[in-house]
Amino acid sequence: MTKPEIFSFKVAINRCYIIRQKGSIMIDGGSPNEIKSIEKSIRSFGLKPDEIKLVVLTHGHFDHAGSAGDIRDLTGARLMIHKEDNDYIEKAEMIWPTGVNRWGKITRSIFKTILVKSMTFPETKADIILGTNEFSLLDYGIEGKVLHTPGHTAGSLSVLLDNGDAFVGCMAHNNPPFRLKPGYPIYANDIELLKKSWEILINMGAKTIYPGHGDPFPVSVIERILEKEKRA
Numbered sequence: 001m002t003k004p005e006i007f008s009f010k011v012a013i014n015r016c017y018i019i020r021q022k023g024s025i026m027i028d029g030g031s032p033n034e035i036k037s038i039e040k041s042i043r044s045f046g047l048k049p050d051e052i053k054l055v056v057l058t059h060g061h062f063d064h065a066g067s068a069g070d071i072r073d074l075t076g077a078r079l080m081i082h083k084e085d086n087d088y089i090e091k092a093e094m095i096w097p098t099g100v101n102r103w104g105k106i107t108r109s110i111f112k113t114i115l116v117k118s119m120t121f122p123e124t125k126a127d128i129i130l131g132t133n134e135f136s137l138l139d140y141g142i143e144g145k146v147l148h149t150p151g152h153t154a155g156s157l158s159v160l161l162d163n164g165d166a167f168v169g170c171m172a173h174n175n176p177p178f179r180l181k182p183g184y185p186i187y188a189n190d191i192e193l194l195k196k197s198w199e200i201l202i203n204m205g206a207k208t209i210y211p212g213h214g215d216p217f218p219v220s221v222i223e224r225i226l227e228k229e230k231r232a
Contacts, residue, residue, distance in 0.1 A: 004142065004161055006210070009041040014063040014212055017167055018045065018052065019159070023141020025054040026077065027159055027167045028212060029068030032121035038067060039074055049075040054140050057081045057126075058169025059153040060088025062119045064212060069124035078127040080135075082148055084155030089124045097152060097187040104186030107177065130157065149201060151194020152185050158197075164207030164219075171197065172222065174214025182209070182217040183225060195229075198222050 007018040011030025016038070018026050024047065030038055042049050052075040057065045060081060068089065072079050081089060088094055096112050099105035112119075128135075135146040137159070144161035152170040159167040171194060174182040188194050202219060210216045 004144075004163065004165070006165065007041075007045045007047070008210070009038075009044075011038060011041075011067070012063065015210075015214070016041075017210060018042065018047065019142055019144075019161070019167075020047070020051075021142050023053055024051045025056060025137065025140050025142055025159075026052050026071065026075075027056050027210075028058055028064045028169065029055060029071050030066060031063045032066035034067045035070035035074060038071060051075075052077045054128075054137075055079050056146055056157060056159055056167075057085070057089070058158065058167070058212060059156045060085035060094070061153070061170070062094055062115075062121055064169060065089050065124070066121040069122050072124075072127075079124065080128040080130065080146065080157075081126045082130045082155030082157050084150070085153050086126060086129055086155070088153075089126065092121055092123045094119050095189075097185075097189045099186060100184065100188050100191045101186055108187065111177075147201070147204070149194075149197035151190050151192075151197045152188045154189060156197070158201060160201060160204060160206060164205050165210065166201055166206040166208065166219070167210045168201070169212040171201075172209055172211040172214075172217075174211050174217055178213055182211070182214065182221045184222075195226065198226065202226075 004021040149158040173179045
């Protein structure tokens, strides 16, 4: 197949991605009520909305899944989520993860208060609900797979392309107000499980990390953090 094209665009506080190779898929659905902005971004890349055949939700939080139903209506794409996060979109309920460092603990209650209205979005049903098994993307024209990478939430997913590009949602943060440089997320349901998920991604050949918040960065950043912790 041809080399995958990566299109990146901001949707409120989140960053979404479109991967185009033989086919096209989208990573994450952005915040609620953003479908006009999303459609404008899709078309700005020279894509037609109906070219997107699959939307992978890295997890069920409002800023990653809020416009997912609208995107499906626009594109006709199938919507994918992990079974552990399915209630987030079916019941439109969000449990904000624990702060894993000082800044995360300070900002958790502040952001919950500020964003309380944004955290509510229309209930949506997924077309594909994953378990623990990896999901090949070859049927969608993409050389890569979807993996269960829990830690930020119990049902967090990552998309790992065969070339090493990894789209990890909130397995990492890399921009204010979360972090000033790339590293672990400042919120996670289980930070130790998240570290194990990172080790799995690294062992499977992840090279360039595309986070849900911030710019891409080399996987060596996470490798150094993991090694430093092992030596401590």
